[in-house]
Amino acid sequence: MDATKSEAFLRLATTLLLLMTALLVLFDSQTKLIYSSILRKATYKDLNALFVLVLVEFSAASYNLLQLVRYCIASRFMPGLIVSHKNLAWICFWLDQVAVYTVFAANSAALAASLLAVTGSSGFQWMGVCNIYARFCFQIGGALVCGYFASLLMALVSSISAFSLFRLYSSKHFLLLKGK
Template sequence: MEVGLVEMSVFLRICAILFLVLTASLLGSDAQTKLVFYLERKATFRDLDALIILVYVESGAACYYLLQVCKSPFSAWFEGNLKWPSPICLAWVCFLLDQAYITFAANSAALESSLFAVTGEKEFQWMKLCNRFTRFCIQIGGALLCGYVASFLMAVISFLSAFNLFRNYSPKRFLSLKEK
């Protein structure tokens, strides 16, 4: 990868890590207790399964990107001293793992289930949760916004990984391999 692309990739990964950690911490620390019909009711992110999954997905993605950022200073040493894995093999692995589909899907599922907390569902007798737990819902909304920003940054990183991978397959190089 060229020097400018490496720096941009590291910068984007650090920004994505910050947004992923922010999303996971906002969701994980979100709780509000209110007195509802003479009972004390506590709303947490554990009330919706999609939010629990989102915390795990965002945390896992943040750990992966942290490993990728830590790998960058050592990649030159690995390329010079190790014969396997080849740079093309590493580029394929990074390309496949850099895909942002899982985090985007988890954010979208959490958004969909959170809309039930905002609107309620009369057919299932689910009451509106956000008219009683407003701070809880506002913090969930902020976390989902941060999650979508992280997904966008991850999509840009995925484009950079695709460029890094497919620049290894130039037409001249392919034709020279085919002739042999």
């Protein structure tokens, strides 16, 4: 399997994982009766980091889906564009870098906020909420695992993107284009 086909496969897997992460967080909720009279529902909107995570995951999935469409259209109608267009390779490389770092940062922020929700903070007199909303917390944990796995796959895609970019340059002269 060549680099472009493996990149397409990894982008498809990444898109599916990003969508799974976003949908798990988006549709996760749990309602509990607190103090025998107050009905409280836990959703992703209760924690700002989870709200941002949903937005970032959907954005990154959309970006990867657009890259897949670009790959499919270009491989069918303009096969040389995938292989040798220097400016497009630079744009894809930088956008892949931005996407992978943004997804990793959003997952890390959601993990930090979720850990605070699990453990609480005695200094602020915040109690841990996962003993009340256990199912909600387990589903968020599963979504975060999917998100980190998607980040790993995006890092692999970014590596392929870097390879596709830097193979256009000469190995003897730093950052000079190869002759035809």
